[in-house]
Amino acid sequence: MPPLLEARGIVKRYGALVANDHVDLTVAPAEIHALLGENGAGKSTLVKILYGLVQPGEGAIAFEGRPVALASPAQARRLGIGMVFQHFSLFEALTVAENVALSLPAETPMATIEAEVARLSAAYGLPLEPRREVWRLSVGERQRIEIVRALLQNPKLLILDEPTSVLTPQEADRLFETLERLKAEGRSVLYISHKLDEVRRLCDRATILRAGRVVAACDPRVETAASLARMMVGADVGEVRTAAHEPGAVRLAVSGLSLAAADTHGTALRDVALDVRAGEIVGIAGIAGNGQDELFAALSGERGSAAGSVVIDGSAVGAENITARRKRGAAFVPEERLGHAAAPRFTLSENTLLSGHATNGLVRGGFVDRNAVSGWLQRVIKAFDVRMSGPDPEARALSGGNLQKFVVGREILREPSLLVVAQPTWGVDAAAAATIRQALIDLAARGAAVLVISQDLDELFEISDRVAVIAGGRLSEAVPARSLTRGEVGLLMGGIHGEAAA
Template identity: 55%
Template sequence: MTAPPRLELLGITKQYPAVRANDGVALTVAPGQIHAVLGENGAGKSTMMKIIYGAVKPDAGEIRWNGQSVQIASPAHARALGISMVYQHFSLFDTLTAAENVWLGLDKAMSLAQVIERIRAVAGEYGLDVDPLRPVHSLSVGERQRVEIVRALLTNPKLLILDEPTSVLTPQAVEKLFVTLRKLSANGCSILYISHKLDEIRALCHHCTVLRGGKVTGEVDPTKETNASLSRLMIGAEPPQLQHRPAKLGEVALAVRGLALPKEDPFGTTLERIGFEVRAGEIVGIAGVSGNGQQELMAALSGEDRRAPAGSVTLFGQDIAQASPMARRRQGLHFVPEERLGRGAVPTLSLAHNVLLTRTEGVNRRTGWLDMAAIRAQSAELIRRFNVKAGGPESAAKSLSGGNLQKYLVGREIAANPKLLIVSQPTWGVDVGAAAQIRGELLALRDAGCALLVVSEELDELFEICDRLVVIAQGRVSPSIATKDATIERIGAWMSGLWERDHVEA
């Protein structure tokens, strides 16, 4: 007899106050199948995954697990069935170590010491660089993602749900992850794979279900599709081609000279003799594997860390090394952090109130009173201009999908007309259409004379929008190289700190 499907969804529907996230969704996943779920931001993918994992209860429909109808009451119930999930927004406790976080998600058959050994074994087997003893608060986004993946693998899942698993991984790390996933698939584990990276879906997945507006709009074999055909299925069109004109360089906007900072956290990275410039009218990209000093450098440039030596960071010739974030914003420096929820936005506040984190147009500077009508209008304009799917300015930040919140936060800073914009991971977890829109907005800002510094672990993104590149490795930065003179292989080698061999002039 033929084995029943590992998972079946029949007529799954979920209504929220402002949107119907899932509308009669049907899905069938076979044992050992790597099944992609594709859709633009807000299409209902994450809601569907949360229903399967027991974190959200559907309003209607049926779930069958190995042919048997089930009602998955909670994530603990899902894990007992053999379902594990790695969320796009991580669910880790900052004050605990990686091992302690993993231990919390397991039954207590193993001691903490045994869990530490298992983490090291699994991480080594699958090429995932995880130190089980490090506190989570000291980890970069990419390192936290590895902890989540290892935690899921330790449960020996029969169905593994991955929501944007490669969004902050390097190409080398992605290849290692794919080896892991193919091995799991060969051993009978089914995988539900959410990604906006069409090349990955075509290279990895056996089947693909496409969602649009909460409904299934197609099922295809991704190996027989092109990026263009998948884009049309997902967003109804191909993403627009970016117009990358030659840079018209202006004055030096940001100059970093001899920036050295001892690490504050025992697991952080010490910055050593950092030096580079960003001129008006250009985009400079910073490439590197997460955990090599990106967080520390961004904190020093944004004003979150004000220990930088006097004169080591200047903005249009003015020393800002020890200036506050507000003082830097007043001089034209705006910043988009890599962490959307908790740093870029307050999760429980409305989109309108989140504008006030970095913008003060709706504040009466003399009295301090807020003009909420003006602030809501400003928020509504951001939602319209950047095509953000949200219930309106009063919607809580945490109610948006990751990609839609990213569009809103990037838009908030772009609309402030910055003189220097620093962006970390600009299109993390964003669909192809939205990613093209964000990158297009960054290029338009550059063409208008703004200076931009973009930190990204997406090498393809850096090559697409940047005029020059530098690489950060072990707290040091390479000389700059014109993007037209760089290759993926060369930048990959520099990520290991090997740029001295090339003797490239800055």
């Protein structure tokens, strides 16, 4: 039997970044096929190409044995390719049937749609009430609407982008039953995930991507979670920095920290505990969306928590805001450069003021001391070699690497006693990344406690003294980086606790 979908030599470049580097993918009829990989491995780019959202630079795609050019999602749907995205596009104020109607020709009568929704939800085990408003529904029910929408097109191939990342275990089980039914009808499913146990349980084949390349195509049912994890994160262990000094007193102590998810796509923190001592760097590994945003918000004070759950230098600060924590000598670098760490349309001077207005002597009696701000900015630019056009450009005019050097340098120059930094080198060129990592190591050597939240395992192994893994809002114990292998970290990142010998 010819494959349902065959992609050969797909290449997609974004500037210097090669998101897909000669990727091959074959999906057989009546197969549940897993696409596995870390964040940034190129999974999303590949499925966007297969759904006609993104055009590949090179490569050929064949569907049911015939070569096709997928110029738009509409064309992909006509061929029989459906997709359910991770983020839903639903109108909360409309009913289930009305939301479905939006993807159908305008003249379709509502009664027909309601009947069709009822039929599909019965046939595939997707319980839905056509007349309920979406805002009343759980995330799992909302996902069912998206699946029903896709099924209305009678697809031969259904692509699901990390469908269980927002589901409860019970909802996930129900989804798997639906997918099995689709398979029994002869339809294929392309299933994107990084949850290894799920893939082993559900999928017939797996294609594993790392850094834009296919590193393996295998049968996940005969692999172990450990072998899949090794393929996903790379078996080669990089250089591990040995601790050059003895860690000092505990500067950041987190215990019993629980925090609700920030939104429906977030992950609640559950009973997180962690200590960071003076002079050490602790790394937190994990795949995006496993509670990192919530952890950063709780540590920085952007969101409050129980007073005793966050302790800085012996003082319970859980209920204090970010300004109060800065005054205690803490500094923070969030993951998003533009929009969170810096205001895109504000100048660098104004962005210097943004995080330093309460602590750096930049404001006197409510008046901004422009000379002080300018002096501070010059020091950051000089110490971190921030390259820019003009004396004081807007933040958005800087390249990613230079802006990242600015937002990290802005905090490090304060000589904080505690630095919490998320994704310090995300999307940054190698030279800037090296500058930033060196600055973090030097800061710790001067006696600061440094906490690095990152998805980049190479980075964490390079700079961390100890590493913990966050998965599903739970944090594993932080253990010395030297005693860990990548495979063990990969297992923990996939949410499998207990199997890894820490």
